[in-house]
Amino acid sequence: MLNRRVMAMLKTLNPIETKQxxxxxxxxxxxxxxxxxxxxxxxxxxxxxxFFKNKDIxxxxxxxxxxxxxxxxxxLEINYMLEGKSTQSVDGEKIVLNKGDLLLLDVGATxxxxxxxxxxxxxxxxxxNSNINIDLLKDLRRSRSVLxxxxxxxxxxxxxxxxxxxxxxxxxxxxxxIMDEIIEEYFLKREFSDTVIKAYLQILITNLVRNxxxxxxxxxxKTRKIMIEVLDEIDKNYTDINLRxxxxxxxxxxxxxxxxxxxxxxxxxxxxxxxKRLTQANVLxxxxxxxxxxxxxxxxxxxxxxxYKKYFExxxxxxxEQRKSEL
Numbered sequence: 001m002l003n004r005r006v007m008a009m010l011k012t013l014n015p016i017e018t019k020q021x022x023x024x025x026x027x028x029x030x031x032x033x034x035x036x037x038x039x040x041x042x043x044x045x046x047x048x049x050x051f052f053k054n055k056d057i058x059x060x061x062x063x064x065x066x067x068x069x070x071x072x073x074x075x076l077e078i079n080y081m082l083e084g085k086s087t088q089s090v091d092g093e094k095i096v097l098n099k100g101d102l103l104l105l106d107v108g109a110t111x112x113x114x115x116x117x118x119x120x121x122x123x124x125x126x127x128x129n130s131n132i133n134i135d136l137l138k139d140l141r142r143s144r145s146v147l148x149x150x151x152x153x154x155x156x157x158x159x160x161x162x163x164x165x166x167x168x169x170x171x172x173x174x175x176x177x178i179m180d181e182i183i184e185e186y187f188l189k190r191e192f193s194d195t196v197i198k199a200y201l202q203i204l205i206t207n208l209v210r211n212x213x214x215x216x217x218x219x220x221x222k223t224r225k226i227m228i229e230v231l232d233e234i235d236k237n238y239t240d241i242n243l244r245x246x247x248x249x250x251x252x253x254x255x256x257x258x259x260x261x262x263x264x265x266x267x268x269x270x271x272x273x274x275x276k277r278l279t280q281a282n283v284l285x286x287x288x289x290x291x292x293x294x295x296x297x298x299x300x301x302x303x304x305x306x307x308y309k310k311y312f313e314x315x316x317x318x319x320x321e322q323r324k325s326e327l
Contacts, residue, residue, distance in 0.1 A: 029063060074108075075107060084122075086120055089113075097166075146234050278299075278311055282322065292323075
């Protein structure tokens with residue numbers, strides 16, 4: 001639970017909120033020399049130099065009682081709904097954030113926020129990190145999960161440029177705890193808070209990637225539902241899963257199921273299992289000191305010559321070379 005003192009600070013009206021509540025219209029909160037107007041519209045682009053003076057991360061409470069106009073920026077932004085809810089627009093798409101939800105906006109996303117009421121607390125976290133972006137987050141998750149890879153490739157939206165991600169994290173205690181720590185560190189101005197917040201931000205991003213799921217809008221056929229279940233099972237039981245057992249589980253002939261899997265997923269069952277085993281091997285190779293042969297066995301490959309050959313084909317490096325490059 002968030003520190004009571006910090007919560008009281010956030011609930012208290014600041015001068016801009018007091019004015020906006022009185023006049024019922026937006027009050028410009030950013031100096032004119034830190035924004036770039038876009039054409040003849042009311043839209044604007046927020047520049048870096050206002051928020052990041054002597055720091056890499058900027059945390060603030062979004063001002064209530066007036067709509068925030070359409071804008072974009074040259075840094076990444078997290079919107080976290082601490083209390084209440086908010087209606088926003090990203091690239092023309094309406095989004096509703098409820099308590100505990102988190103919205104990650106990539107550089108260049110066009111964004112506006114509807115009027116927040118007195119009980120609505122929206123936290124903005126801005127950070128400049130050229131090594132973190134939407135595509136990287138997708139690729140990180142995709143590289144660890146054959147199911148995620150399948151959903152991402154088959155998603156209609158994956159063919160378009162998506163520069164935001166929504167995380168419905170209201171029931172995720174770990175995410176809320178990390179967010180509470182970030183908010184407290186920033187507003188209580190503790191010693192070394194910038195360093196601590198940066199560390200928490202890395203933990204936050206990692207946990208978001210770990211738990212991210214693609215939500216499919218289109219109805220799923222019976223076959224697709226089965227394949228999603230099978231891919232999820234491969235992700236969880238990749239070390240000893242086999243085609244015959246899976247086919248029998250869903251009452252299919254082994255050869256028929258094999259053809260059906262390849263038609264739906266785009267790769268054979270054995271190729272998909274091998275990919276999962278190799279990516280898990282890569283995780284162990286780059287993050288532990290376990291012997292390579294032991295790693296091969298741990299991911300379900302007992303033929304070491306086969307493992308080395310396939311690993312090289314997949315990563316263009318031998319396991320030992322991969323480990324050296326990560327040191």
